[in-house]
Amino acid sequence: MHGRRGAGTRVAAAAALVLLLGACSGPTEPDPDADPDPAASSTSSEPSAEPTVPVADPAHAVDPPGPRKDRLWSADVLVQWDKPLDDATVKQIKRLKGVAHTERIGLGQVSLENRVLTVAAVDPAAYRLFTRSDVADLQEAWDRVAGGELATDEKVARRLADDDGMIRLGLDDSAPSLHVGAYAPQVPTIDLVVNTAWAPDIEMADDNGLLISTDGTTPASIRKPLERLVGRGASVQMLDVASRLGLDPDAKLTAVPTGGTLGSLVGTYRYRVLGGGRIAPDPDWVAANIRTEVVPILGSVTCHKDLFPQLRAALLEVQQRGLADEIHPGEYAGCYYPRFIAGTTTLSNHSFGLALDLNVPGNQRGTVGAIDRDVVAIFQTWGFAWGGDWKYTDPMHFELAEVKRPG
Known part of the structure; x- marks a missing residue:
């Protein structure tokens, strides 16, 4: 250099x-805090007379x-x-x-x-x-x-x-x-x-x-x-x-x-910092976009209004295929959280209500996760990206990646 x-x-x-x-090749170490190579x-092995x-x-x-x-x-x-x-x-x-x-x-x-x-x-x-x-x-x-x-x-x-x-x-x-x-x-x-x-x-x-x-x-x-x-x-x-x-x-x-x-779903998102990792989104944005509704298996959840059709469809298919016991409502960690990622000043898709965390105890960051892979496949079919596919894994995490409307 x-x-x-x-x-x-x-x-x-x-x-x-x-x-x-x-x-x-880029870096291959999955730990984001590891020392870089x-x-x-x-x-090129040939020297060049002109840069x-x-x-x-x-x-x-x-x-x-x-x-x-x-x-x-x-x-x-x-x-x-x-x-x-x-x-x-x-x-x-x-x-x-x-x-x-x-x-x-x-x-x-x-x-x-x-x-x-x-x-x-x-x-x-x-x-x-x-x-x-x-x-x-x-x-x-x-x-x-x-x-x-x-x-x-x-x-x-x-x-x-x-x-x-x-x-x-x-x-x-x-x-x-x-x-x-x-x-x-x-x-x-x-x-x-x-x-x-x-x-x-x-x-x-x-x-x-x-x-x-x-x-x-x-x-x-x-x-x-x-x-x-x-x-x-x-x-x-x-x-x-x-x-x-x-x-x-x-x-x-x-x-x-x-x-x-x-x-297309979020638009312009304005917010202020409150301290302690919390933020205050524009109340008009919240009123226009965030809802609390009942969905299969999980019950009452608070998310972005445009997440519900696909979340409901995915959970209904999980239920219909006899996999409802693979999702544990008591281990659900939420969808809409107006705060920064812990220890950072970075927003996540939870700030927009477009992500949810399932079966938290057995699916921690950096692990392969214990969540049933058929459940994962169903969510992916309904337009969700899964954190277990990431370089630094987060197998509890599902976020809306593609808009699909149930027929």
């Missing part, structure tokens, strides 16, 4: 930036950024809307006192193994200026993003990449899979970075977010005028706070899930 660094960045820890080159190797810019996916490539020439900017504020920005609003933001530099990006949320992660669609040349200096000057990383690959933190990749180093961005079978081109720390609250050519395939906007640098001015000083300007529908996060706490606790946060199934 090689990347140009200025004199002031040579002390940066190069080991923190690991490239996955060519078609090399030492880094990657080139697939080449890797293009993994010509259909999703943008112009390579070339060496960095412009100055770096601090990533101080991130604004997310649920629709593309208009030019007039951006101009007004640029005129606010304390705003030094801005960059439009696309922002969306993808569900990957029950973790709702933020993906940014960016111009690699402009976005890199908001990353820390050693990341910004890792030339090959941004060449690879421009060439159609994905950049993410190494821990995310270890958890989610398959043996070929690919990550599928969404629940649907048709969701695109991208090769992880670089492990590199990103702007706070952003988990995955792709170039803007990927935005249509991921079903996300490429200009509904704005990165803001205050360049020495305290970011909090622009919060109120910025919030007045962007309106109640936008999320305004102070990234200096997010880098310490995981999220800005004073922000009204927004998730805009991408992809056919999740995007």
Whole structure:
């Protein structure tokens, strides 16, 4: 791995930036907290007189950024809307006192193994200026993003990449899979970075977010005028706070899930952080989407309204096939839970009421699980994904992956 660094960045820890080159295999260790394998190797044994810019996916490539020439900017504020920005609003933001530099990006949320992660669609040349200096000057990383690959933190990749180093961005079978081109720390609250050519395939906007640098001015000083300007529908996060706490606790946060199934069912999900891992979703969203109904075997459950037809159909088939005793109502751990995944600031599909946990004691994380495989197959037939199929297994977990309406 090689990347140009200025004199002031040579002390940066190069080991923190690991490239996955060519078609090399991704991580195979299922434990997401295990130490990563030492880094990657080139697939070519022939030295090249001229460095080449890797293009993994010509259909999703943008112009390579070339060496960095412009100055770096601090990533101080991130604004997310649920629709593309208009030019007039951006101009007004640029005129606010304390705003030094801005960059439009696309922002969306993808569900990957029950973790709702933020993906940014960016111009690699402009976005890199908001990353820390050693990341910004890792030339090959941004060449690879421009060439159609994905950049993410190494821990995310270890958890989610398959043996070929690919990550599928969404629940649907048709969701695109991208090769992880670089492990590199990103702007706070952003988990995955792709170039803007990927935005249509991921079903996300490429200009509904704005990165803001205050360049020495305290970011909090622009919060109120910025919030007045962007309106109640936008999320305004102070990234200096997010880098310490995981999220800005004073922000009204927004998730805009991408992809056919999740995007169509959830829509725009706004929430606030309450503390203790709990969140408060927008009451109007809850009123429009969350219901308590009676279903076979389990009895009364609280879920997203659009989950019930398929959940009821799956449980009815389990019952009709004489497998009802394989599901234990006393070991059901719920469906709609407005809170983060334990120990994180990450939403799960339980936050939307689109997942449920069955037979919890015998089906813990990282195990093959004791749940009856015929029950699993029935749920899968009715459009549910099973956590037992994941790289880091969660066999109690079922989540809606495909909309199917009983006939």
